[in-house]
Amino acid sequence: MLIGAFYRPPDKIDDTYLNKIKEEINATRAKHQKDMFLIGGDFNLPDINWSEQPINHRQYPTKTNQAFPEIVADNGLEQIADFPTRKENTLDLMLTSHPSFKLKCKPLPTIGNSDHNIVLLDMACKPPKTKTSQKENIYIWKKSEIHKIKEDLQTFIPTFKNIRDRNVESL
DSSP, X not given: OEEEEEEOOTTOOSHHHHHHHHHHHHHHHHHTTXXXXXXXXXXXXXXXXXXXXXXXXXXXXXXXXXXXXXXXXXXXXXXXXXXXXXXXXXXXXXXXXXXXXXXXXXXXXXXXXXXXOEEEEEEOOOOOOOOOXXXXXXXXGGGSOHHHHHHHHHHHHHHHHTOSOOSTTTO
């Protein structure tokens, strides 16, 4: 699982910044293709209606508003915070590669002087099982020679009966 935090300052709308962000997110996502990917934070994009993805207003230039939905789509991510986080705008986003793992995503009240609601996200995820380094023997009993097993047990019985110290540890 790869978890990242993001903040886009409201004044960062230039091509250099947008290209750098796009490159970093694309490179990180490409490097961790098999991992559950979650990036959340304040994207400061009030012009975008994330549930329908149209651009509603024009507070920021079109290139700024289009860059982020393109990043989301290019990386197979989905925005799962479906409620306003500041007044009527969804500025704080939760982008994930595994939206079906979402158990709960809801707003919590602001803290201190903040004017943004807190995004509470519960995800259902389990750590992957580590492969054991030891090789396991898997016996195929239908191919076993039962008569030889019985013979070996018959020869072992007298040895077992002659053991003088019969406590559990020595047996």
